[in-house]
Amino acid sequence: MEVTNAIDCNGLSAAPTLLRIKQALVGLVDDALPLEILVDADCDRDRLRRSLGLQGDAVRLVSRPQ
Amino acid sequence: MPDLNVDEMPSGTSVPVPAKGVSPEVPDFAFDPTDPWTETFQKGLERAGLSGKRIYEVGIGTGTNVAFLLRMCGAAHVSGSDLDPRLVVLAERNVRSLAPEKANLFHPVRGAVSLIDTEEARARIAETDVIIACLPQVGDPGDRRLTAFRKAQAVELPEGAGEKADDHIAHYYPWAAFDEYPFNSVGLGLNEALLHRIRDHAPTAQVIMNFGCRIGTDIIFELFEANGFRPEKLHSQIVRQDAGTDISFFVMLEKALRGTGLEKDLVCAFFADEGALRPLSASEAQDLLDRDPDTPLYHEVCVIRAVPVAA
Numbered sequence A: 001m002e003v004t005n006a007i008d009c010n011g012l013s014a015a016p017t018l019l020r021i022k023q024a025l026v027g028l029v030d031d032a033l034p035l036e037i038l039v040d041a042d043c044d045r046d047r048l049r050r051s052l053g054l055q056g057d058a059v060r061l062v063s064r065p066q
Numbered sequence B: 001m002p003d004l005n006v007d008e009m010p011s012g013t014s015v016p017v018p019a020k021g022v023s024p025e026v027p028d029f030a031f032d033p034t035d036p037w038t039e040t041f042q043k044g045l046e047r048a049g050l051s052g053k054r055i056y057e058v059g060i061g062t063g064t065n066v067a068f069l070l071r072m073c074g075a076a077h078v079s080g081s082d083l084d085p086r087l088v089v090l091a092e093r094n095v096r097s098l099a100p101e102k103a104n105l106f107h108p109v110r111g112a113v114s115l116i117d118t119e120e121a122r123a124r125i126a127e128t129d130v131i132i133a134c135l136p137q138v139g140d141p142g143d144r145r146l147t148a149f150r151k152a153q154a155v156e157l158p159e160g161a162g163e164k165a166d167d168h169i170a171h172y173y174p175w176a177a178f179d180e181y182p183f184n185s186v187g188l189g190l191n192e193a194l195l196h197r198i199r200d201h202a203p204t205a206q207v208i209m210n211f212g213c214r215i216g217t218d219i220i221f222e223l224f225e226a227n228g229f230r231p232e233k234l235h236s237q238i239v240r241q242d243a244g245t246d247i248s249f250f251v252m253l254e255k256a257l258r259g260t261g262l263e264k265d266l267v268c269a270f271f272a273d274e275g276a277l278r279p280l281s282a283s284e285a286q287d288l289l290d291r292d293p294d295t296p297l298y299h300e301v302c303v304i305r306a307v308p309v310a311a
């Protein structure tokens, strides 16, 4: 999958990933959403989604094919 | 600040012996080399076995580490540069006075050099065995995007924290400019940018970097692992938090995690005592400072050596 303009979170564990997403979402206008977030293939997406709460709707979690 | 007479430094001593004689020139725009961060760094460098190595220092400051590497660690030669072009000129003068007989082994890369972003710096790095650096790990309090994030967490910038000290760039980096690097989210974007460049231009070189461990040592180790390096701690010391440096950066990271279920995954590591027996989160540390700005706070500074996994 070709991913452009994604926020790269590769290599980050859960807490810094969440911080990065929250930082990216600050000040972003609605039509730039959903934001693509590039995460490690082994990232626990369910946990991340739960942590994001309502902000989860504003992002799409994707990972690079291995 | 104490005078240093390098001729009277017993070999194997990392902290220069204060004595009458030569002392480095330290104008206000330079990071004070008597700071415990530099002392910690030099103890780590001493343990790294650098005899005969070709070394490059990114962010050379006053040149105190260059003189130390040449005089005390037996480096084959040392190159170095800094973002502030005045510093490399200062470093040349200081190396000439602190290590006169070895000053010809110092190869300065002049001008304003961010990381290793000039042809000359990259050419030097390509013939280097070890790259050393102690770079800012806190986003500039005046950064526009960081300010927006701070406001979203309802964290106030303490009075005076946004003011620019003469050595501002020794403490803070332009946060948004390094946002392509994932570890920027915890203040390690500038350091990660350097690791990327080293991987590209000196793929077999080791790195030795000095870190404040306020963000937690685990995350710093993850930074190296994620970038293809195997880290190891060479030395660490508990130092007093610099009274002039803003810690609200760390407070807003903790606050942003509140209520997410991940708050225990990132708790900043401050201490109320020099013995590091009473840990404090950044929020607890900031509360103490709000009550009394002179409250002494401490944190670990550690020197990490990292070798490229692929080499």
Ligand SMILES: C[S@@+](CC[C@H](N)C(=O)[O-])C[C@H]1O[C@@H](n2cnc3c(N)ncnc32)[C@H](O)[C@@H]1O
Residues within 6 Å of the ligand: B031, B032, B033, B037, B038, B041, B058, B059, B060, B061, B062, B064, B065, B081, B082, B083, B084, B087, B113, B114, B115, B133, B134, B135, B136, B169, B170, B171, B173, B190
């Ligand atoms: C904390 S001081 C350390 C000085 C010295 N290396 C030491 O250990 O005592 C950080 C140094 O990095 C420099 N610096 C900051 N940002 C930089 C960048 N992007 N590229 C190169 N040097 C930078 C500062 O000017 C300052 O001299």
